[in-house]
Amino acid sequence: MNGLQSLSNDLTAAVERGARSLFGVNGRARLGSTGVHWRQGLVVTADHTVHVDEEVTITRPDGRALTARVAGRDPTIDIAVLKVDAPGVEVADVADSDAVRVGHIVLALGSGPRASWGVVSSIGEGRRARSAAGDLFHLDLTLYPGFSGGPLVDVQGRVVGINTSGSSRHWQLAIPAAAVNRVVDELLRRGRIPRAYLGVSTQPVRLPEALQQKLNIDQPSAVIVVEVQSGSPAAAAGLSIGDVIVSLGATRITDPTDLKSALRPDKVGESITASVLRGGEPRDLQVTVGERPRRS
C-alpha cells in the first residue's frame, strides 16, 4: 500500500468515526444543518441555523427523526445546544483544540454523511476572526450547504471544532472545541446559557498618537460611552457618558464588536476591570458583569 492509499484509508476511517455522532438538524425552513452529539443527550449546532426557540426535529445517524428542545444558545459565538434523548448514538470524541496548528489536515462533516477536506489556513488572525470564541480556525476547505454546525475533525476523526459559514459568506470558519466546551459547561452548571450584559451603548473613537504614548498603549482606537442604562451593571460601576473604554479584563476594546466579544456567558457574575479614560486621564473601574434581562 502506498502512502496515498494509507492517507485515503485514514480519511475514510475519520469520516466513519465522526459520522457516528452526527445529527441532521431541521431548524430552519429551507436548508437543514448539521449537529454533533457533544455530551450525552446534548447536541451542539450553529446558532444561526436554528430559527425556532423550542422544539426542533433532528435526525440520528441511522436516519430516525427525533424531537429535540433548544436548551440554550450563545449567538456571540454562533452555538446552540439542543437537548435530546438519543440512546445508542455515540458521543463525539472531542479533542484538545489548542493542539491544532496551521497546516493540519482537517475534514468538515455534514449530515448524510458528507465530507470535505483541506487544511487549517490560519488561527485567529485578521479582524473578521476576532470573536467571543477566542481564536477561530480559518479553513482552506469548502463548507457545502448544510455543513454549518457540523464537526471539524482531525485525521483521527476526533472533533476539534464546529464549522460555521454564518458570520460571513467569504470565510470558512470553525469555532474551536474549547470554546464550545465553555458554553456547554455553562449550560450544565446553570441549566441555561446566560447572556452577559453591561448596559452601555458605545461608538468607536480614535486614540490620538500622543495619548497612546502618554498611556503607553499600542491601540489606535477604543470606544466611547454614549448611553448608560439606568440600573445596569455599568451604572452601578460608575461608568458615565463620555468615558472611553480602552480595555475590559484582558481584552483590548478597539470597537464595539470587541466589547461584545469580551462579554462571554461565563463572565456573568464576574467582577472585571474596565480601564477607561475620563477627561483624558486613565482610571480603572470594577464592573460586575450582569445578565441581560430576558424578554417576557
Added chain:
Amino acid sequence: MDMLVVIVDLAEDLRRVTVEVTDAEELLGSGILWPPGCVVTNAHVVRRPEVTLRLSDGRCLRARVVARDSDADLALLTVPGTGVPAATLAEPDTIRIGSFVAAVGHPLGVRGALSTGIVCAIGPIDRGGRHWIQADLHLAPGNSGGPLADAAGRVVGLNSRAAGPLALAVPMDQVMRFVRAAQV
C-alpha cells in the same frame, strides 16, 4: 516525500489513459481509454458520429461513436491502434466517503490537468435523482468525460459535470453496464 512521488506517478499514469476529444481543433472534452480499443466519454461531449482523439503522446486518431445514451450521458467510441494499455478500473464499491480521489482532464484547454480531493458523498444530489460520486474537487469545462481515480490510480468514475464547487462523476459500474449493453 513518498506521498508526493506517488501523486506525481499517479498523475502520469492517468494522463496516459486520458484522451482529448476534439473536433476541427475545438476541444470538446476528455475521454478514458477503456475498454481496450475504445474510449468512453460523456454523451454531451460527442454530438457527431466521428471525432478526433489526441493521445497524451501527441498522436491524433479518428474515432467513431458506436453507442450513445443521452439519458445516462455516456458515449462509446472505437479507436483501434492506440497501442496504449486501457485504464485499470477499481472494483465496484471500493470507495467510501472520505476516500482520496484524483481527476485528470483538459479543463479550459489546459492539457492533462490534475485536481485532487476526497469523496464528499455517494448518491443523488436531489431526492430521487441519479446516483453520482460527489467529489470535493474542482472541475471545469473540458474535464467532462475524464477519469476520476482512487489513491492507487484505479478509475472509479467518469467526471461529468460540476455542481458549484462539487464534482459529479458517473460511477464506473454504470459505465460498465453501458459498455456491456453496447456489446463491444
